[in-house]
Amino acid sequence: MNDAAPAPAPAPRRARVRAPELVGKGGWLNTGGKELSLADFRGHIVILDFWTFCCVNCLHVLDELRELEEKHRDTVVIVGVHSPKFVHEAEHQAVVDAVERYEVHHPVLDDPELATWKQYAVRAWPTLVVIDPEGYVVAQHAGEGHAHALETLVAELEAEHGAKGTLRRGDGPYVPPEPVATELRFPGKALPLPGGTFLVSDTTRHQLVELAADGESVLRRIGTGERGLVDGPADRARFSEPQGLALLPDGTVIVADTVNHALRALDPATGEVRTVAGTGRQWWQGSPAAGPAREVDLSSPWDVAWFADRLWIAMAGVHQLWTYDPADGTVRAAAGTTNEGLVDGPAADAWFAQPSGLAATEERLWVADSETSAVRYVERDGEGDGEGARGFVVRTAVGTGLFDFGHRDGPADQALLQHPLGVTALPDGSVAVCDTYNHALRRFDPASGEVSTLATDLREPSDAVLADGDILVVESARHRLTRLRLPEEAVRVKAVAHRTQRAATDIAPGTLRLDVVFQAPAGQKLDTRYGPSTRLLVSSTPPGLLAEGDGAGTDLARELVLADGVTEGVLHVSAMAASCDDTASNSGSAAGANEYPACHVHQQDWGVPVRVVEGGATRLPLVLAGMDADEAPPSS
Numbered sequence: 001m002n003d004a005a006p007a008p009a010p011a012p013r014r015a016r017v018r019a020p021e022l023v024g025k026g027g028w029l030n031t032g033g034k035e036l037s038l039a040d041f042r043g044h045i046v047i048l049d050f051w052t053f054c055c056v057n058c059l060h061v062l063d064e065l066r067e068l069e070e071k072h073r074d075t076v077v078i079v080g081v082h083s084p085k086f087v088h089e090a091e092h093q094a095v096v097d098a099v100e101r102y103e104v105h106h107p108v109l110d111d112p113e114l115a116t117w118k119q120y121a122v123r124a125w126p127t128l129v130v131i132d133p134e135g136y137v138v139a140q141h142a143g144e145g146h147a148h149a150l151e152t153l154v155a156e157l158e159a160e161h162g163a164k165g166t167l168r169r170g171d172g173p174y175v176p177p178e179p180v181a182t183e184l185r186f187p188g189k190a191l192p193l194p195g196g197t198f199l200v201s202d203t204t205r206h207q208l209v210e211l212a213a214d215g216e217s218v219l220r221r222i223g224t225g226e227r228g229l230v231d232g233p234a235d236r237a238r239f240s241e242p243q244g245l246a247l248l249p250d251g252t253v254i255v256a257d258t259v260n261h262a263l264r265a266l267d268p269a270t271g272e273v274r275t276v277a278g279t280g281r282q283w284w285q286g287s288p289a290a291g292p293a294r295e296v297d298l299s300s301p302w303d304v305a306w307f308a309d310r311l312w313i314a315m316a317g318v319h320q321l322w323t324y325d326p327a328d329g330t331v332r333a334a335a336g337t338t339n340e341g342l343v344d345g346p347a348a349d350a351w352f353a354q355p356s357g358l359a360a361t362e363e364r365l366w367v368a369d370s371e372t373s374a375v376r377y378v379e380r381d382g383e384g385d386g387e388g389a390r391g392f393v394v395r396t397a398v399g400t401g402l403f404d405f406g407h408r409d410g411p412a413d414q415a416l417l418q419h420p421l422g423v424t425a426l427p428d429g430s431v432a433v434c435d436t437y438n439h440a441l442r443r444f445d446p447a448s449g450e451v452s453t454l455a456t457d458l459r460e461p462s463d464a465v466l467a468d469g470d471i472l473v474v475e476s477a478r479h480r481l482t483r484l485r486l487p488e489e490a491v492r493v494k495a496v497a498h499r500t501q502r503a504a505t506d507i508a509p510g511t512l513r514l515d516v517v518f519q520a521p522a523g524q525k526l527d528t529r530y531g532p533s534t535r536l537l538v539s540s541t542p543p544g545l546l547a548e549g550d551g552a553g554t555d556l557a558r559e560l561v562l563a564d565g566v567t568e569g570v571l572h573v574s575a576m577a578a579s580c581d582d583t584a585s586n587s588g589s590a591a592g593a594n595e596y597p598a599c600h601v602h603q604q605d606w607g608v609p610v611r612v613v614e615g616g617a618t619r620l621p622l623v624l625a626g627m628d629a630d631e632a633p634p635s636s
Helices: 056-071 092-101 115-119 147-164 583-587
Strands: 027-029 045-051 076-082 108-110 127-131 136-142 190-192 198-202 207-211 218-222 242-247 253-257 262-266 273-277 290-292 301-307 310-315 320-325 330-335 355-360 365-369 374-380 392-398 404-407 422-425 431-435 440-445 450-455 461-467 470-475 480-485 496-499 505-507 511-518 524-526 534-541 546-548 551-553 557-562 568-581 599-612 619-626
Touching: 027 092, 045 056, 045 147, 056 076, 056 147, 076 092, 092 108, 127 147, 136 147, 136 599, 147 599, 190 242, 190 461, 198 242, 207 242, 253 301, 253 310, 262 301, 301 365, 310 330, 310 355, 310 365, 330 392, 365 422, 365 431, 422 461, 431 461, 431 470, 440 461, 511 534, 511 568, 534 546, 534 557, 568 619, 599 619
Parallel strands: 045 076, 076 108, 242 301, 301 355, 355 422, 505 599, 511 619
Antiparallel strands: 027 108, 045 127, 127 136, 136 619, 190 198, 198 207, 207 218, 242 253, 253 262, 262 273, 290 330, 301 310, 310 320, 320 330, 355 365, 365 374, 374 392, 404 496, 422 431, 431 440, 440 450, 461 470, 470 480, 511 557, 524 568, 534 551, 534 568, 546 557, 568 599
């Protein structure tokens, strides 16, 4: 008997929601000075990328979009909507610098007051919104891992609007800025070499540069200057936005090759480069977090330091510290849960938020934890064998959490920083802090518990190294190294405090339904053959905000019970969903199913400020992928 295959179900009809206008007080970048509106994009598929340059997840999405942008450059226009978290990110010149630093090759709207963010009801960095050629919003995606879904949706929209005659092919409005000639371009980190010279990661040029003892004269360049992951001699090797540098006991230099998600080894004598850890792929939830170094994925390693007989890695992309053991060629997660926040305690239970700078002493590993504007440290806890996360504890010296930042000196429990990227151990036992978004060099003294300011009027300092009694600061946005005397007395500055400016969501007392909206991309489904393919983790600040509903689970919907008497706080929500090719439905028969379908991970962390008031919302929808029928952007 020959049964006909059932007809595939029709695709769900997309909601027709007119896209609000694009408005930003800072104006447009990468357009040759032209101001744009949505009308200028009519006929093209538009992908709005709501990002901010402090956010490593946003930087991941920039890289995810590069292939899509190149492949569909005649039908798709990507528009970056820069939506700042920190005060410094609202400065127009800082946005100009970031667009060059991260090689953003599409128009960017500078929206310092979050006007367009609010119009599109965005709740998280990064968020992608897709607008069809007729100017209607058709999809929203939060977090990372959506490139495949966007590719599928773009193909559908090209076919649909090509048939309707509403698709207009041609170049978009991108106009590249004029290149600027400097020896370095947004350098990231520096390392003193035994011979008295300095090695610098020339991040935006994808090279390493060796400078003479004066910190200025270029002796040699390592790498072709083209983005890539290629081993070999100095004139053939390639990097992709390298950052941290560390010297191993045998004289080898380890490079945190950030966008390649890899560790590279440099022989300073020969200039030969080889890969020692990472696969070139980004680590996702569920991937191995220990094993042979060349077989385990990494995620945006930002800095490296030798401590406790191993190399420690600031794994900014997953909010953890990992270690690399060159003796046996293995890597493993050493501290942090992958949840983003500030939680101290045993290394395995601690929370970090984009650790981006490391400095080691005999007793401590100092950490610049950038998104919490904090200085943290790792030390032995006197228990365990020190293997992996065992035997180490994490503590906070300066900083309170994700939402408080500023420039305030004084006792460490009251002092404030703004997105520091570097730490340097000083000879007297104190720590210099590259307080990046305050354009300052700060100092924390563990003996007195005081924070002071050593220097101001630096431009996005990202690292500092000692040099003959002076300190050499990497002024990333001035494209140079600057030598400073270590002052005996700190500079006095006027105290400034800030909180992240995001409107709180009013919620009603009692029970709140949390819905993480996830719609698998066309041709895909949640694959439950080996268990649940979704994960939801909920916590709160303060912890007493929730009476019930915190913790981990596999359902993307959950009933939260708010505690009596707590009127405001932040809900921390982390969601993940893995979707795989629905090969059975594509072939019309289970017999045609592929045993190993291609799978894609979608994940996002939200920090949602809430205020508990009578008459507030009883449902909180967070869109991971798709559209929430009850919370569409308002029509323009």
